[in-house]
Amino acid sequence: MTKLPDDLDPELRARIADTQGGELSRKMGIDFVELSASHSVARMPVEGNRQVVGLLHGGAHVVLGESLGSISAAIHAGPGRYAVGIEINASHSRSVTDGWVVATCEALTLGRTLTTHEIVVRDEQERRLSTIRITNMLRDA
Template sequence: MDRSHDHPPSPFRRPPDLDALNALSRGNSIETLGIVFTDIGPDHITATMPVDARTRQPYGLLHGGASVLLAETLGSSAGNLCVPDDRICVGIEINANHLRGVRDGVVTGTARPLHVGRSTQVWEIRIEDEAGRLVCISRLTLAVVPRG
């Protein structure tokens, strides 16, 4: 049975490369927070982030700002794989609903496109704990602008 119609075509213009994405993370906030890209599929990018001293707020819970940084990292990275080489994507709006506290372990975020246009993109990012429970749901709007 042909199921090719069950999944929309991939929005990625360039072949996704985990090693290249992780290399771009070196020497910046992505590396500092321990975010590691772990999977790329035809319509998603996934990364993990530890819940530890780098990402906790003073009350011992995963900091909402760390979740937002993970969400924007995922959405922006995915968006940049969808544009020609003379363009880049930059975040212009992000929202996040923090639904569950996490004290330790690892959270996993997955970004999927809601809209991939010529001038804007919208991505949904779901962050889950190790038991697969939703920790944060985020929506990121990106502007597609000239590189340089």
């Protein structure tokens, strides 16, 4: 069960619950553990998300990071607003072939019109696999 902030916009709460974070997140097996504007955590299986030589696909790292960063930005945006990703980058520093990865998302800036989050993906031994940074623009609905 995902831990959500008590004051979360009811519409966003329902969307997160109904979609489990969105179609792609579901397909990739992403499990959201904790979600807030400033700190979020999710995990994802390596199996089913590997590239042709058996390593966790670099794009899977980015999907995990963008999923966390975008939901965190949407939580910060609040009722009547939404988040749109405008920039994302990733640095991969280590590979993994099995098990689960855990991503921790921390807010770097939470502004009125922009948010930036850093997401660190680690393996089950807590070794850093990748670092992702995403910037979202906040818009009125």
